[in-house]
Amino acid sequence: MPKVITLPGDGIGPEITAAAAQVLREVAPDVTLEEHALGGGAYDVYGDPFPQRTRDALSEADAVLLGTVGGAQDSPWNKLPRPQRPESGLLALRKALGCYANLRPVRVQPGLEHLSPLKPELARGVDILIVRELLGGIYFDQDRKIEGDAAYNTMRYTTPEVERVARVAFWAAEQRRGRVTSVDKANVLEVSELWRRDVQALRDRSYRGIHLNHEYVDSVAMLIVSNPSRYDVILTENLFGDILSDLAAVIPGSLGVMPSASLGDGAGLFEPIHGSAPDIAGQGVANPAAAILSAAMLLRHGLKRPDAANQVDRAVAFALRSHPTRDLGGQADTGTFTRAVLEALDTSP
Numbered sequence: 001m002p003k004v005i006t007l008p009g010d011g012i013g014p015e016i017t018a019a020a021a022q023v024l025r026e027v028a029p030d031v032t033l034e035e036h037a038l039g040g041g042a043y044d045v046y047g048d049p050f051p052q053r054t055r056d057a058l059s060e061a062d063a064v065l066l067g068t069v070g071g072a073q074d075s076p077w078n079k080l081p082r083p084q085r086p087e088s089g090l091l092a093l094r095k096a097l098g099c100y101a102n103l104r105p106v107r108v109q110p111g112l113e114h115l116s117p118l119k120p121e122l123a124r125g126v127d128i129l130i131v132r133e134l135l136g137g138i139y140f141d142q143d144r145k146i147e148g149d150a151a152y153n154t155m156r157y158t159t160p161e162v163e164r165v166a167r168v169a170f171w172a173a174e175q176r177r178g179r180v181t182s183v184d185k186a187n188v189l190e191v192s193e194l195w196r197r198d199v200q201a202l203r204d205r206s207y208r209g210i211h212l213n214h215e216y217v218d219s220v221a222m223l224i225v226s227n228p229s230r231y232d233v234i235l236t237e238n239l240f241g242d243i244l245s246d247l248a249a250v251i252p253g254s255l256g257v258m259p260s261a262s263l264g265d266g267a268g269l270f271e272p273i274h275g276s277a278p279d280i281a282g283q284g285v286a287n288p289a290a291a292i293l294s295a296a297m298l299l300r301h302g303l304k305r306p307d308a309a310n311q312v313d314r315a316v317a318f319a320l321r322s323h324p325t326r327d328l329g330g331q332a333d334t335g336t337f338t339r340a341v342l343e344a345l346d347t348s349p
């Protein structure tokens, strides 16, 4: 029986994770859910934002469903030494899982086009998946130094690093519209030349059904906001992906509907991209859509159950139209929205 560890965390995390767990129980009743502590609440109880018992539980997990961690700006947690702060628990968790691919869908949900800063005709139908390399590149390479009035960092990739993240992108594209755009700066960077060569070679070897093209990062930055519908899956290295994914995250116009997944060789981590929203925590009004959509990604990528994932995606799209939450200009609270999702699960084919 598959086992999913839930880490509700702080702020609105427990409310939205409870909603997502309810949906998971409904569509995957054979899956065991086991709750553990992470973040500020974990520090309060165990004196550690990533307690040993949480760490131990990961080894038996098939996937991890995370809520949100951290408190308000004036929270006492922020006066702790850095390693004891909630965010350090999250960083330590990510490190322990060793996920090398970060997946961020950027989707304008039908009926929510008016929230997007883009013109409705540009926003309509946007459905992009950004696959970002997460463990390599310029952020992590140890060949780095600042000395006097000179400094440098190094963007380095190896073929195995490129291939493992490219496989994730190709696999995801097979389940979508079959197109991958690989991002690089191959006109000026040797590391991009290798990236482009290896991604193309892998496509030619193992993913002949995928349509692959290569675009420069500066061009993608323009086109992702001026013509976002041209993209299906975007594959990118770490630094370019960091910038492009935050840029693209603005397109839907609402944080409350954006899930993410981080995948490695072990258990994957599935979480909303928004923060702990301390301003509305505990009021039962948070939008659980991002958490529920993260559970759908868990079904798709963590447990390899695409049918159940599609069922949840459809039910959320329906509930967003019928029962929008307050952050979307509607009236529904967390419970009402979640019930609407559960009902839509039953009725959708």
Ligand code: ATP
Pocket (backbone or CB within 6 Å): 012, 069, 070, 255, 256, 273, 274, 275, 276, 277, 278, 279, 280, 285, 286, 287, 288, 290, 327
């Ligand atoms: P971080 O915790 O990463 O620093 P942040 O403080 O920048 O994040 P959030 O905590 O995501 O941002 O909150 C930003 C605003 O969006 C807040 O007003 C918050 O209430 C609102 N918000 C975020 N997520 C949700 C949600 N799921 N439902 C309703 N409102 C939300």
Ligand code: MG
Pocket (backbone or CB within 6 Å): 070, 071, 275, 276, 277, 278
């Ligand atoms: Mg915050």
